[in-house]
Amino acid sequence: MASMSVCFSPKAMARPKIQNPRKPDKKKPFRNPTPSPKFKTQISTYRSPPEPVTLSGGEATTYTRLPPKDDFVAPSFSPPCEVKLIDSTPAKFEDENDEPVSEEGGDDDADVNSVIDGNIGYSKFEIFEDNYDSAFEDGDGEDEGILGSTNGKTVKSFDDNDDGELLEFENGEYAKVYNADADFEEGDVKEKGVPAVMRCFDSAKIYVKAGNGGNGVVAFRREKYVPLGGPSGGEGGRGGNVYIEVDGSMNSLLPFRNSVHFRAGRGSHGQGRMQAGSTGEDVVVKVAPGTVIREAGKDEVLLELLHPGQRALLLPGGRGGRGNASFKSGTNKVPRIAENGEEGLEMWLELELKLVADVGIVGAPNAGKSTLLSVISAAQPAIANYPFTTLLPNLGVVSFDYDATIVVADLPGLLEGAHRGFGLGHEFLRHTERCSALVHIVDGSAQQPELEFDAVRLELEMFSPEIAEKPYIVAYNKMDLPEAYENWQSFKENLQSRGIVPFCMSAVTREGTHEVICSAYKLLCKSKEATGEFEDNGDIVNLDHVADKLQRQRSASISDFEIIHDSSSGTWHVVGSGLQRFVQMTNWRYVDSERRFQHVLEACGVNKSLMKLGVKEGDTVIVGEMEMVWHDSANNSGASSMKKRLADSTKWAQWK
Ligand SMILES: Nc1nc2c(ncn2[C@@H]2O[C@H](COP(=O)(O)OP(=O)(O)OP(=O)(O)O)[C@@H](O)[C@H]2O)c(=O)[nH]1
Numbered sequence: 041m042a043s044m045s046v047c048f049s050p051k052a053m054a055r056p057k058i059q060n061p062r063k064p065d066k067k068k069p070f071r072n073p074t075p076s077p078k079f080k081t082q083i084s085t086y087r088s089p090p091e092p093v094t095l096s097g098g099e100a101t102t103y104t105r106l107p108p109k110d111d112f113v114a115p116s117f118s119p120p121c122e123v124k125l126i127d128s129t130p131a132k133f134e135d136e137n138d139e140p141v142s143e144e145g146g147d148d149d150a151d152v153n154s155v156i157d158g159n160i161g162y163s164k165f166e167i168f169e170d171n172y173d174s175a176f177e178d179g180d181g182e183d184e185g186i187l188g189s190t191n192g193k194t195v196k197s198f199d200d201n202d203d204g205e206l207l208e209f210e211n212g213e214y215a216k217v218y219n220a221d222a223d224f225e226e227g228d229v230k231e232k233g234v235p236a237v238m239r240c241f242d243s244a245k246i247y248v249k250a251g252n253g254g255n256g257v258v259a260f261r262r263e264k265y266v267p268l269g270g271p272s273g274g275e276g277g278r279g280g281n282v283y284i285e286v287d288g289s290m291n292s293l294l295p296f297r298n299s300v301h302f303r304a305g306r307g308s309h310g311q312g313r314m315q316a317g318s319t320g321e322d323v324v325v326k327v328a329p330g331t332v333i334r335e336a337g338k339d340e341v342l343l344e345l346l347h348p349g350q351r352a353l354l355l356p357g358g359r360g361g362r363g364n365a366s367f368k369s370g371t372n373k374v375p376r377i378a379e380n381g382e383e384g385l386e387m388w389l390e391l392e393l394k395l396v397a398d399v400g401i402v403g404a405p406n407a408g409k410s411t412l413l414s415v416i417s418a419a420q421p422a423i424a425n426y427p428f429t430t431l432l433p434n435l436g437v438v439s440f441d442y443d444a445t446i447v448v449a450d451l452p453g454l455l456e457g458a459h460r461g462f463g464l465g466h467e468f469l470r471h472t473e474r475c476s477a478l479v480h481i482v483d484g485s486a487q488q489p490e491l492e493f494d495a496v497r498l499e500l501e502m503f504s505p506e507i508a509e510k511p512y513i514v515a516y517n518k519m520d521l522p523e524a525y526e527n528w529q530s531f532k533e534n535l536q537s538r539g540i541v542p543f544c545m546s547a548v549t550r551e552g553t554h555e556v557i558c559s560a561y562k563l564l565c566k567s568k569e570a571t572g573e574f575e576d577n578g579d580i581v582n583l584d585h586v587a588d589k590l591q592r593q594r595s596a597s598i599s600d601f602e603i604i605h606d607s608s609s610g611t612w613h614v615v616g617s618g619l620q621r622f623v624q625m626t627n628w629r630y631v632d633s634e635r636r637f638q639h640v641l642e643a644c645g646v647n648k649s650l651m652k653l654g655v656k657e658g659d660t661v662i663v664g665e666m667e668m669v670w671h672d673s674a675n676n677s678g679a680s681s682m683k684k685r686l687a688d689s690t691k692w693a694q695w696k
């Protein structure tokens with residue numbers, strides 16, 4: 041049997057000419073057409089470091105388009121066949137201090153707004169798909185798509201892309217529009233055609249990449265009167281980090297519709313005279329408070345960022361490669377070896393926004409939710425007399441005192457059948473998940489306010505029992521209108537018989553609104569006390585844990601590896617993150633690199649393990665992106681070819 045001394049050694053091979061695809065092949069007749077020996081086999085993907093990314097704060101926009109009033113016929117509110125509610129926990133303010141609002145909340149003399157027509161029927165609004173590209177384009181260049189219709193007439197329209205379509209932006213970047221309706225069941229009302237601007241309000245998919253480290257260099261000190269100056273190659277700079285920061289001025293993820301890729305800058309290469317390269321530019325991705333971050337396609341939550349100013353290091357930049365000065369030793373005073381910079385990590389992230397609000401305002405469309413928000417806070421949501429004026433949630437801050445403020449979210453209206461795709465469906469209900477209390481607005485001028493109330497409660501329950509169980513206040517609105525005033529007594533009695541004490545108010549005249557929001561605040565305090573949220577003493581949370589974990593994985597020891605044998609092709613795969621990183625950082629242009637590589641394979645036990653497992657002469661061994669041919673040899677002189685593997689495993693670049 042042949043001696044088991046083993047050697048991988050590279051075989052010099054001609055490098056193929058690779059045409060740089062970005063440049064046209066200009067023929068230069070007076071130059072030698074053979075490729076320059078300095079020609080690199082890898083096509084450079086390096087781009088100049090981007091400017092630090094600063095995203096402008098996205099506004100929770102409210103899109104308004106007033107259709108002609110005649111478009112709205114007043115169909116009768118169709119009562120739900122069966123309404124079943126879970127045990128809820130309505131707010132009760134029965135003690136002396138918590139006075140419920142006067143039952144005569146509406147002033148008889150109140151100025152009845154003649155413009156307001158409370159009889160709009162909305163039970164027939166639904167989202168449907170259509171060929172709206174052509175049919176509904178109004179030429180104003182806005183994103184428009186069909187939102188709803190009544191009696192066949194279009195209410196609003198928004199351009200939208202099909203699910204799964206690739207959006208191309210002017211800057212050459214692209215984003216995939218997801219199919220939000222993947223698990224749509226046949227027979228259900230189709231919940232397709234939600235305009236992209238609405239989908240992108242609270243979800244986004246972005247690509248982040250930390251900067252690559254700069255390469256180290258081989259250089260020697262050459263100076264008059266300094267003979268044998270020694271190695272002086274400096275190391276490369278560290279690549280830029282990727283940070284995620286909470287920007288308090290943002291309340292949506294809409295900016296990520298236009299910016300999908302975030303790449304940190306790469307470290308610059310080292311230089312002679314022991315000069316280290318400079319560090320790459322960091323990139324800071326700004327997100328809205330309440331953003332949940334997951335790796336694309338995975339359920340595990342990486343980060344949940346709630347408070348403005350929080351900053352998490354997500355991806356650390358690659359380490360700079362060492363220059364030859366670092367390899368100087370007693371036995372090798374003239375090292376001709378330097379490392380490549382470590383590649384920066386990259387990842388596709390899925391961002392999901394769950395607004396951080398204390399109180400959520402829910403209710404049927406056109407009930408007066410936005411009007412209430414505009415009255416109790418400085419927010420200025422669009423208000424109009426037709427359903428679905430609010431397409432995206434709005435936030436407002438209500439100040440009670442210097443130190444008592446709450447954030448209130450006004451959500452798009454909910455229709456009976458929202459769980460089957462009617463109206464805006466449950467698109468935005470997840471934003472109430474973080475609310476501690478809800479204010480349920482009932483349109484007093486509706487034909488049957490009790491049924492409207494029950495239908496919305498049912499929808500909340502259908503979306504999530506946890507949300508339905510949140511403490512809530514019922515506010516009967518539009519008391520200034522005679523029909524609402526007339527219905528109030530029966531509505532109140534109906535709810536009281538179920539143990540719910542409703543409030544009445546007129547958001548337009550501001551009567552009763554103060555009582556409603558004060559009660560919501562009290563409810564909020566009670567709920568926070570019960571859950572112990574006030575005792576939250578701000579434990580220091582390590583937001584850099586993702587980067588720490590990735591760093592630990594990356595710097596695994598080179599002796600941690602696994603060998604996988606593919607007997608059909610006689611291939612041995614040596615898998616280990618430490619070894620792969622080592623291969624990636626090895627600069628094969630330098631002669632000493634091969635020797636060092638052989639030495640490492642020997643030292644970390646790869647050769648021994650392969651021989652134990654029965655590797656044979658001529659077998660292929662793959663470590664990271666290097667492919668070698670196993671060669672048993674008596675005196676270490678056996679030649680084997682070493683090739684660099686490209687991303688596409690069917691192609692091979694001959695490597696010297
Ligand atoms: N008379 C009267 N009209 C009101 C009152 N509150 C709201 N309105 C009117 O009702 C209409 C709808 O009000 P919005 O605040 O837009 O209702 P919304 O619940 O936010 O509606 P969507 O966003 O479409 O779900 C507007 O014309 C308001 O002026 C009220 O107390 N009295």
Ligand SMILES: [Mg+2]
Pocket residue numbers: 409410411421422423429430450452
């Ligand atoms: Mg609204």
